[in-house]
Amino acid sequence: xxxxxxxxxxxxxxxxxxxxxxxxxxxxxxxxxxxxxxxxxxxxxxxxxxxxxxxxxxxxxxxxxxxxxxxxxxxxxxxxxxxxxxxxxxxxxxxxxxxxxxxxxxxxxxxxxxxxxxxxxxxxxxxxxxxxxxxxxxxxxxxxxxxxxxxxxxxxxxxxxxxxxxxxxxxxxxxxxxxxxxxxxxxxxxxxxxxxxxxxxxxxxxxxxxxxxxxxxxxxxxxxxxxxxxxxxxxxxxxxxxxxxxxxxxxxxxxxxxxxxxxxxxxxxxxxxxxxxxxxxxxxxxxxxxxxxxxxxxxxxxxxxxxxxxxxxxxxxxxxxxxxxxxxxxxxxxxxxxxxxxxxxxxxxxxxxxxxxxxxxxxxxxxxxxxxxxxxxxxxxxxxxxxxxxxxxxxxxxxxxxxxxxxxxxxxxxxxxxxxxxxxxxxxxxxxxxxxxxxxxxxxxxxxxxxxxxxxxxxxxxxxxxxxxxxxxxxxxxxxxxxxxxxxxxxxxxxxxxxxxxxxxxxxxxxxxxxxxxxxxxxxxxxxxxxxxxxxxxxxxxxxxxxxxxxxxxxxxxxxxxxxxxxxxxxxxxxxxxxxxxxxxxxxxxxxxxxxxxxx
Amino acid sequence: xxxxxxxxxxxxxxxxxxxxxxxxxxxxxxxxxxxxxxxxxxxxxxxxxxxxxxxxxxxxxxxxxxxxxxxxxxxxxxxxxxxxxxxxxxxx
Numbered sequence: 001x002x003x004x005x006x007x008x009x010x011x012x013x014x015x016x017x018x019x020x021x022x023x024x025x026x027x028x029x030x031x032x033x034x035x036x037x038x039x040x041x042x043x044x045x046x047x048x049x050x051x052x053x054x055x056x057x058x059x060x061x062x063x064x065x066x067x068x069x070x071x072x073x074x075x076x077x078x079x080x081x082x083x084x085x086x087x088x089x090x091x092x093x094x095x096x097x098x099x100x101x102x103x104x105x106x107x108x109x110x111x112x113x114x115x116x117x118x119x120x121x122x123x124x125x126x127x128x129x130x131x132x133x134x135x136x137x138x139x140x141x142x143x144x145x146x147x148x149x150x151x152x153x154x155x156x157x158x159x160x161x162x163x164x165x166x167x168x169x170x171x172x173x174x175x176x177x178x179x180x181x182x183x184x185x186x187x188x189x190x191x192x193x194x195x196x197x198x199x200x201x202x203x204x205x206x207x208x209x210x211x212x213x214x215x216x217x218x219x220x221x222x223x224x225x226x227x228x229x230x231x232x233x234x235x236x237x238x239x240x241x242x243x244x245x246x247x248x249x250x251x252x253x254x255x256x257x258x259x260x261x262x263x264x265x266x267x268x269x270x271x272x273x274x275x276x277x278x279x280x281x282x283x284x285x286x287x288x289x290x291x292x293x294x295x296x297x298x299x300x301x302x303x304x305x306x307x308x309x310x311x312x313x314x315x316x317x318x319x320x321x322x323x324x325x326x327x328x329x330x331x332x333x334x335x336x337x338x339x340x341x342x343x344x345x346x347x348x349x350x351x352x353x354x355x356x357x358x359x360x361x362x363x364x365x366x367x368x369x370x371x372x373x374x375x376x377x378x379x380x381x382x383x384x385x386x387x388x389x390x391x392x393x394x395x396x397x398x399x400x401x402x403x404x405x406x407x408x409x410x411x412x413x414x415x416x417x418x419x420x421x422x423x424x425x426x427x428x429x430x431x432x433x434x435x436x437x438x439x440x441x442x443x444x445x446x447x448x449x450x451x452x453x454x455x456x457x458x459x460x461x462x463x464x465x466x467x468x469x470x471x472x473x474x475x476x477x478x479x480x481x482x483x484x485x486x487x488x489x490x491x492x493x494x495x496x497x498x499x500x501x502x503x504x505x506x507x508x509x510x511x512x513x514x515x516x517x518x519x520x521x522x523x524x525x526x527x528x529x530x531x532x533x534x535x536x537x538x539x540x541x542x543x544x545x546x547x548x549x550x551x552x553x554x555x556x557x558x559x560x561x562x563x564x565x566x567x568x569x570x571x572x573x574x575x576x577x578x579x580x581x582x583x584x585x586x587x588x589x590x591x592x593x594x595x596x597x598x599x600x
Numbered sequence: 601x602x603x604x605x606x607x608x609x610x611x612x613x614x615x616x617x618x619x620x621x622x623x624x625x626x627x628x629x630x631x632x633x634x635x636x637x638x639x640x641x642x643x644x645x646x647x648x649x650x651x652x653x654x655x656x657x658x659x660x661x662x663x664x665x666x667x668x669x670x671x672x673x674x675x676x677x678x679x680x681x682x683x684x685x686x687x688x689x690x691x692x
């Protein structure tokens with residue numbers, strides 16, 4: 001095969017065995033790789049009704065055909081399992097070097113089954129694969145784990161691991177690679193912890209063969225040029241990072257503040273990308289083959305929160321910042337470092353603390369619940385302390401480790417959780433940006449911006465501006481973005497590549513790499529197939545149209561001031577059209593005709 | 601009338617983060633931009649195309665509303681209005 005390596009590794013953790021299997025060509029063609037391929041394997045092999053933290057769940061690391069090639073920004077692999085935070089299918093994407101390195105070792109994917117009796121890690125050196133004891137690594141954070149495994153194996157190994165968060169089954173634990181790159185959201189790190197799997201380390205010395213080298217080189221050069229010449233991909237993200245969004249969302253009245261009670265934050269400018277660049281940035285950082293470099297290497301000067309590491313990105317700055325009423329950029333950055341070290345999702349962590357602050361300020365919880373810490377909005381030290389408690393499994397941190405929905409529900413007030421399908425909404429108020437609300441409601445892994453990033457047209461005007469305040473045309477817009485993203489996540493490309501290239505470019509790259517002819521329509525159809533596959537898994541897991549909704553605060557409580565004053569999200573105006581355009585019935589179930597059309 | 605201008609990202613290098621501008625009644629976004637271009641000639645090609653249209657991905661807000669959804673460059677300004685100016689940037 002070209003583009004694909006043609007080999008999948010299957011690891012039975014209970015038996016301690018490893019075997020190699022061939023990747024069926026038809027499966028590869030229809031589901032591409034990455035998110036699509038791994039989701040198909042999960043759907044075929046895992047009962048959707050299982051407990052996600054039981055040995056019956058499987059954990060699949062999956063690359064795409066473009067990983068490891070010289071296509072621009074083609075670093076992303078996916079980690080797929082049934083997610084413990086949501087109970088939905090979970091597919092978490094991460095950049096860095098891990099995906100390409102796995103390809104260089106000769107593998108498209110690794111399937112982990114069962115549970116190891118004692119902590120282990122998987123070491124892959126090209127053809128040689130072995131399970132090694134990780135008993136000495138258990139309890140170590142992601143940085144220590146990465147360093148120790150490299151010392152024990154190869155200093156150029158790429159290490160994807162869990163920290164104490166995954167070990168303690170924090171429901172929003174990440175898999176982290178290269179210390180700071182996160183396969184986040186939905187808790188795939190907890191699934192890894194439940195299997196006693198501490199890490200996967202890979203050193204590959206091979207190469208990825210493409211079908212038509214000359215055509216692929218030309219297509220890659222054209223794609224690179226488009227990204228470089230794009231105003232955002234070429235300069236904006238490198239200079240300011242993703243955190244530059246803070247001020248834009250704040251100015252349009254769409255920056256969720258104090259657990260979505262308001263949609264503008266007076267201290268926004270102190271935590272935005274302009275301030276980050278001026279105050280704590282040491283240098284931009286990029287993943288494998290990246291020509292964008294949105295990553296932020298940073299250093300905190302304030303000794304109270306001292307340290308150095310990576311971040312924050314926009315979502316992180318928002319979750320620990322405006323959503324908690326905090327304008328202290330260094331405290332936000334410290335919280336980010338702690339999450340990276342523990343391997344925890346920053347969006348859910350910050351949003352859960354915001355939820356706790358909301359519960360506290362409304363007298364539902366008191367200092368008796370919070371280990372004596374007054375959890376008021378705006379208290380930066382209390383926020384950082386809550387992150388530490390969660391990472392270390394201490395006191396109130398054990399409740400925070402369940403995410404905002406289970407936290408609020410345990411006190412009889414689930415309505416304080418700003419989540420969909422138990423996953424916290426990211427940093428866009430759906431009352432001010434209507435289409436993203438529909439995307440949050442329908443996302444197959446709970447509320448998520450990177451399932452269908454309609455912020456690009458609704459706020460940023462990319463590729464063209466559509467009105468953020470209206471619902472017209474949003475169903476169709478969401479579907480296009482969701483399908484495109486599902487296909488893109490399966491190629492190995494970074495979502496930010498789409499700030500420059502589109503489905504036609506990706507289809508061309510894929511065709512030249514694999515030798516399988518993908519038209520733009522084929523590419524989008526693959527995305528639609530993957531989206532429907534994920535939907536079917538969720539329906540079988542017990543989800544229904546009732547779950548395609550938003551918190552009451554978003555549907556019923558009007559924004560009180562600012563540009564979005566008086567707005568609620570009008571999901572009911574968009575959802576029936578969305579189902580209809582998807583070829584689903586009124587209950588949100590794909591019709592037989594649609595499934596036949598998609599070959600499912 | 602008094603207008604508050606807020607600039608972000610690269611535009612801050614030229615305009616600073618926030619300034620108060622005095623404009624005549626009846627002024628539009630275009631009037632405001634021309635005033636800025638008079639003071640900062642290098643800004644024009646960053647904001648407008650050679651045909652005088654707002655460049656793709658440049659964001660101009662009047663009181664938080666993108667002028668694309670108002671009357672574009674002909675959007676009228678009122679006393680105490682706030683105008684926000686963003687170069688092409690993105691995140692997620």
